[in-house]
Amino acid sequence: MMTAGPQMRASDDDRDKVASVLREHYAQGRLTVEEFDERLERLYASKTYGELAVLTSDLPGVDLRSLPEVPSGRRPERPDPGRSQKTALLAMWTPWAVAGTVNWVVWFSIGAGDGFDFPYPWPLWVMGPWGAVLLVATVLMTIAGDRKP
DSSP: OOOOOOSOOOOOHHHHHHHHHHHHHHHTTOHHHHHHHHHHHHHHHOOBBHHHHHHHHTTTTOOOOOOOOOOOOOOOOHHHHHHHHHHHHHHHHHHHHHHHHHHHHHHHHHHHHHTOOOOOOOOOHHHHHHHHHHHHHHHHHHHHHHHHO
């Protein structure tokens, strides 16, 4: 049997094994989301063992020849590049929506408890500036996301 050299072409199963290793290192905190996404993109464009080895060369304990087999019939999904952006946007807007809802419920309760004589709509001062900052951040993230190759 011939030893796989760095110029030998890699198979889909070889790429799947490396993807599994990268996911494990990402889960252990050795890779950021951006590094993980970048390496997966490079992984699926790789053609040789040498290119695969470069993707894991700075990670501890990775020997491409000793990687376990990936269960057949279950190929790992390629990451959705917009997924991390969607997650970030959700993480930004959810607290704003929760805080706004709580403030409006308190405002309504005060007005309803006072014979439906509602006070000045002070929740706008909580939601307005915060929402404006989030809106600008959302637009900038969307523009930056559209410029990614």
